[in-house]
Structures are given as C-alpha cells and as structure tokens.
Amino acid sequence: MREEQKAMMKDVVEERKLLRADVEKLEAEKESMKGVHTFQTGRVKLDVGGHKFTTSITTLASQPDSMLAAMFSGRHKLVTDEKGAYFIDRDGTHFRFILNFLRDSQLGEGTLPEDRFQLQEILRESEYYQLTKLTEHIRLKLMPIVTQADIDELKYEFVNPRRRHHEVGNISINIQYACMDGKNLSNVDFSGVRFRNRFSFKGSCLRGANFSNCKFQSKVYFNGADLTDANFKHCEGMLSSDLGRMVIVRGVSGFVDLTGAKVEGAKF
Numbered sequence: 001m002r003e004e005q006k007a008m009m010k011d012v013v014e015e016r017k018l019l020r021a022d023v024e025k026l027e028a029e030k031e032s033m034k035g036v037h038t039f040q041t042g043r044v045k046l047d048v049g050g051h052k053f054t055t056s057i058t059t060l061a062s063q064p065d066s067m068l069a070a071m072f073s074g075r076h077k078l079v080t081d082e083k084g085a086y087f088i089d090r091d092g093t094h095f096r097f098i099l100n101f102l103r104d105s106q107l108g109e110g111t112l113p114e115d116r117f118q119l120q121e122i123l124r125e126s127e128y129y130q131l132t133k134l135t136e137h138i139r140l141k142l143m144p145i146v147t148q149a150d151i152d153e154l155k156y157e158f159v160n161p162r163r164r165h166h167e168v169g170n171i172s173i174n175i176q177y178a179c180m181d182g183k184n185l186s187n188v189d190f191s192g193v194r195f196r197n198r199f200s201f202k203g204s205c206l207r208g209a210n211f212s213n214c215k216f217q218s219k220v221y222f223n224g225a226d227l228t229d230a231n232f233k234h235c236e237g238m239l240s241s242d243l244g245r246m247v248i249v250r251g252v253s254g255f256v257d258l259t260g261a262k263v264e265g266a267k268f
Helices: 002-041 067-071 095-104 116-128 132-142 148-152
Strands: 043-048 051-056 085-088 155-159 171-175 219-221 246-248 255-257
Touching: 051 095, 095 116, 116 132
Parallel strands: 043 085, 219 255
Antiparallel strands: 043 051, 155 171, 246 255
C-alpha cells in the first residue's frame, strides 16, 4: 500500500513540475508578445541621411508590400544608434512626403510639390521604398498632359477616291502619325477614328480613354500603357482573346501591340 502511495505521490510531483514548466513557458511567451506589441505600437526614431524623424511602427507598416513594412515587421533584427534612432542611408530631404503618405495614404491637391525636379527626387525615393500607389501617382503627375483639343488637331478627313464623294462610308476620320509615349491621355475620345498611320502610346496613361468603333489599319503600340477602364468596343482589328500579346489586324497589314498593358476594367 505504501509503495502505491509513494508511486502516486511521485506522479503528482512530476505532473506539477510539467504544469509549472508550461506556466513558465506561457508567461515567457506573454512577455515576448508584450515586447513585439511595444515595438509595433511605440514611437520610433529615424535618422534618414542625417534628417531626424519620429513616427510609429503602425505608420511605417501601413503599406504591407513596401520595403519599410518589411524592415519594421519585427522579423529582422535592427540596430539603433546611441540616441536610439534607426539609420536609413537615403537622402532625407523629401522623406516627410513619404511619411505623410504612409500616415493617411492621401494623394490630393497640395500633398506633393508641383516642381518637376522635386517630384523626380520624391519619385526616386518612392521607388526605393517600394510604395506602388505613390510611385504611380507621381509618374502620372510628371506625364505631359495631352488634351482632347490636341488630339482633334491630328484628325483629318480622308476621301476614298474609288467612291463618289456622296457615298456612305466614303469619308473617314483619320489621325496623323504621332508619338504619344509617356503622355497622360486620360479620358480622351478617339472614337470612330481610323488609324491608317503608325501610332505609339507606349507607357502612356489612357485611363477611361474611348477607342470605340476605331479601325486599326496600321501599327499601334500600347506597350506598358495604363488602359484601365478604356473602351475598345466594336473596334476593327482587335481580338479580345489575344490580350497581352500582339493582336493581328484582320485582313490588313497592321497590328495592335498590348504587351505589358494594364487592362483592368477595359471593355473589349
């Protein structure tokens, strides 16, 4: 009987030891989580190329895919200087614009300078920190704006000499050759235009542009263009199944190149 009691007491003691170990482990994890919470919510001092800033981890991690979010995620061991600041070896002249964007993601009027040289410098920093939304916004601001009037000046009437002047379909609206690479043509109306001459929109912003009922009879390049919400309904020479690569125009020698274009929301 005494042997059984001794064995039972031994088991109880062992169980208590295991339980105590589990409690200690849990407490250690709690302390560790407190440290992470403090790191993620506490104030952070930054030294960006000699310029001093104070912010929070919440702000720095507000854009999940950015370099700063990865840097201050808690997964990497970061070293501070003697004043407790994290050093970033970049030009801090325009870092306040980066920080203001991270704080509220606002990109309205007055949030960035109008000076092109300054915008180009901020663009380089935005690209470095991998802030996609801010980078796209600045690139758009730097693009020369092409208005509807500018495009209308390139249009001209073409009379088919094989038909009589009064015949239906004899007169068509054509557009002269032009290079519109890297331009902002948002919401410009090209509807009904016949592209008889080579035309290039490489890297341009054509958000909401209207190409409905166009006839693509020459080489037209949309490589890398932003065609978000653009309208290509009822166009001749485009096949919607061929998006993202060269589209061969039916029955003529031209083609439309959509390689690398953004086509979210575009209508084909």
